[in-house]
Amino acid sequence: MQRNSDTADQNSEISTLKSRIQELEILVKYYEEQLKLSRKKQFGSSSEKSCYDQISLDIFNEPEATADISDEKTETTVIKEHTRRKRQFVEKFPEDVPVTEIVIELTEEDRVCPECGEMMAEIGHEESRVEYVLIPAKVELRKYVTTTYACKRCEKDNIRVPMKKSAAPPAVIAGSNASPEAIAYIATQKYTMGIPLYRQEQDWARQGVLLPRQTMANCLIRCSNDWLLPIWMELKRRMLREDVLHADETTIQVLKEPGKKPQSKSCMWEYRTGEKSHEPIVLFEYKPDKKATNPAAFLSGWGGYLHTDGNESYHKLPGGIISVGCFAHSRRRFDEAVKVMRPDNREDSDALVGKKYCDELFKIEREIASLSPDERYKERLKRSKPVMDAFFAWLPTVRARPKSRLGVAVGYAISQEKYLRNVLRDGRLSLSNNVAERTIKSFVICRKNFLFADTPNGATASAVIFSLIETAKAEGLNPYDYLLYVFQKAPSLDMTDSSSVCSLIPSVFKDLRVH
Numbered sequence: 001m002q003r004n005s006d007t008a009d010q011n012s013e014i015s016t017l018k019s020r021i022q023e024l025e026i027l028v029k030y031y032e033e034q035l036k037l038s039r040k041k042q043f044g045s046s047s048e049k050s051c052y053d054q055i056s057l058d059i060f061n062e063p064e065a066t067a068d069i070s071d072e073k074t075e076t077t078v079i080k081e082h083t084r085r086k087r088q089f090v091e092k093f094p095e096d097v098p099v100t101e102i103v104i105e106l107t108e109e110d111r112v113c114p115e116c117g118e119m120m121a122e123i124g125h126e127e128s129r130v131e132y133v134l135i136p137a138k139v140e141l142r143k144y145v146t147t148t149y150a151c152k153r154c155e156k157d158n159i160r161v162p163m164k165k166s167a168a169p170p171a172v173i174a175g176s177n178a179s180p181e182a183i184a185y186i187a188t189q190k191y192t193m194g195i196p197l198y199r200q201e202q203d204w205a206r207q208g209v210l211l212p213r214q215t216m217a218n219c220l221i222r223c224s225n226d227w228l229l230p231i232w233m234e235l236k237r238r239m240l241r242e243d244v245l246h247a248d249e250t251t252i253q254v255l256k257e258p259g260k261k262p263q264s265k266s267c268m269w270e271y272r273t274g275e276k277s278h279e280p281i282v283l284f285e286y287k288p289d290k291k292a293t294n295p296a297a298f299l300s301g302w303g304g305y306l307h308t309d310g311n312e313s314y315h316k317l318p319g320g321i322i323s324v325g326c327f328a329h330s331r332r333r334f335d336e337a338v339k340v341m342r343p344d345n346r347e348d349s350d351a352l353v354g355k356k357y358c359d360e361l362f363k364i365e366r367e368i369a370s371l372s373p374d375e376r377y378k379e380r381l382k383r384s385k386p387v388m389d390a391f392f393a394w395l396p397t398v399r400a401r402p403k404s405r406l407g408v409a410v411g412y413a414i415s416q417e418k419y420l421r422n423v424l425r426d427g428r429l430s431l432s433n434n435v436a437e438r439t440i441k442s443f444v445i446c447r448k449n450f451l452f453a454d455t456p457n458g459a460t461a462s463a464v465i466f467s468l469i470e471t472a473k474a475e476g477l478n479p480y481d482y483l484l485y486v487f488q489k490a491p492s493l494d495m496t497d498s499s500s501v502c503s504l505i506p507s508v509f510k511d512l513r514v515h
Contacts, residue, residue, distance in 0.1 A: 325419030373427030
């Protein structure tokens with residue numbers, strides 16, 4: 001009996017150890033995938049293209065996949081041997097760039113004729129070379145001097161002498177020495193070039209200019225509140241007239257957020273008009289958290305299609321808002337699952353099959369991109385819907401560990417099916433939310449440089465300034481030129497008047513530049 005009991009204990013222990021080994025093997029596999037993906041993100045190409053991208057799914061290419069090509073005749077074309085010139089990159093400059101001509105002349109001593117000793121005459125010029133000159137930013141002081149006028153005749157004949165005095169244009173910031181050019185330059189350096197204020201302070205110091213970062217920060221906040229925020233509000237009103245919008249979000253650290261630790265994360269929300277909109281508008285909004293109440297408040301009273309990623313905050317919005325999923329997010333997860341596999345295991349893997357389904361959908365989108373919304377809607381029902389039906393029918397058949405990259409990809413696609421299918425509802429919609437992701441990437445790149453905002457006021461000002469810069473860029477404008485225009489014109493306008501504010505939006509400035 002004792003022997004049987006010992007054997008049972010040993011079998012139980014062996015069974016427990018086997019179970020533990022299986023758990024550890026799964027855990028090791030998970031960490032291997034995470035390590036491969038991390039190394040790929042750190043050292044590999046950021047492109048999601050691969051050698052498998054041109055491979056079509058057999059189920060959508062059946063005639064070609066099953067055709068017998070053994071009897072086909074192959075024609076051979078002989079191409080004459082030729083040489084290819086190495087591609088040269090040539091600098092390009094605006095047509096109105098100023099040109100300074102430097103004429104190189106010989107000295108009087110060198111112009112003496114070696115034959116007769118007479119002075120040689122000038123008979124022509126020949127262009128030797130053209131070089132471009134880059135002049136670093138420089139500082140100059142602009143002094144406004146007002147003039148007082150008096151009537152000399154009245155001064156002789158009358159007791160009262162009328163006097164008039166010229167008025168200097170209003171300052172962009174009352175009581176400040178900063179000019180519109182200076183503030184526009186500081187803003188574009190930070191929010192377009194990603195140069196934080198402390199580095200701008202150091203750069204000016206090397207030129208002998210003491211311009212404290214706190215002074216620059218105060219100027220940006222004041223101009224944002226006084227001149228740019230009313231424009232932001234007008235752009236928001238225009239945006240909410242659209243039927244199709246995109247949304248995304250990213251984190252930002254604010255050091256002095258009330259009730260929060262400096263290490264905690266706040267959120268920068270992005271909203272923008274659809275790719276087919278006649279007036280591109282990009283708006284950022286700072287909020288202390290990622291709760292669904294934030295987009296709900298921003299979109300209050302609005303109804304339409306909202307392109308988003310898989311963030312649940314967007315799925316809790318009022319019923320009048322229809323969330324449209326992003327197939328690029330789904331494809332990316334299958335692409336990651338392919339890349340963490342051994343190369344010899346990738347061919348015909350479930351991860352590659354899932355990626356091919358997504359590739360087929362994007363291929364169709366490229367082919368119908370030039371069609372009208374109504375035609376695109378019909379083509380999607382005819383061509384894209386069967387691919388989606390097959391994709392979502394295939395997903396439940398995939399066997400994968402939930403925490404593996406393939407399991408994550410499959411789980412994401414299944415959970416987002418309702419929202420991913422919504423792209424079929426209207427021809428104005430997009431298959432992905434990439435247009436919003438590309439825009440928010442600009443903010444993320446700048447955030448990597450300035451790291452954090454000091455106060456909520458600074459974060460809000462950053463959101464407003466970044467909104468107008470990105471909207472100007474979407475209109476094809478130079479952000480510096482646009483901000484300079486606003487800072488020069490706004491101080492002379494009534495910014496509580498709607499018509500004055502409308503005259504400063506990027507699309508109006510663009511029309512002025514064109515005409």
